[in-house]
Amino acid sequence: MAGSTAPPPRIGVLALQGDVGDHTAVLVGLGAEVIGVRRERELSSIDGLVIPGGESTAIATLARAVGLIAPLRDAIAGGLPAFGTCAGLILLADRIVDGIPGQQTFGGLDVTVRRNAFGAQIDSFETDLTVKALGPDPVHAAFIRAPLVAEVGRAATALAALPDGTVVAVRQGNVMGTSFHPEVTGETRFHRYFLEQVTARAVTR
């Protein structure tokens, strides 16, 4: 903001496993201050949280090992803006199918997500998507052993779908998730959109 003296938003990237560096690079490029989150105490100093892509089962197992599941769940339920890509979307979903037995999520999105819904790693693909919330230019999206949103609950809103209607991006208030990885294709508008939500919340607090 021109003439603004507000400090940059401080964004935590959950740094247990996954493409932490890709998200960090995009966020830093957009002017955010970024810290890696590995401990509960780090949650109290951040204005927003990004959950990277990677392997949701591994991230959940590590989060449990460091005692982060309940603190993350509480922080997100308490209004901490959160943005997850791929495995991050899975971890933000209230419900998952094709998880491993007992797989936990942090929740925040009233959706059911199906893991590995497009097949194996080798079936990964890239495509252009229309995302109205981000303007007219298509988003180039990379789907890497990606989940899909099988059901959008009443509290959540679809942001993007594949041509066959499969929902691949959702938002619910301050929580947003994408099946794909904008952070690996040079796409910055999702992160920008997220930072706008973070800043708007900081201003109204």
Ligand SMILES: NC(=O)CC[C@H](N)C(=O)O
């Ligand atoms: N690229 C990704 O984040 C893949 C997600 C992974 N298949 C999972 O279930 O967690």
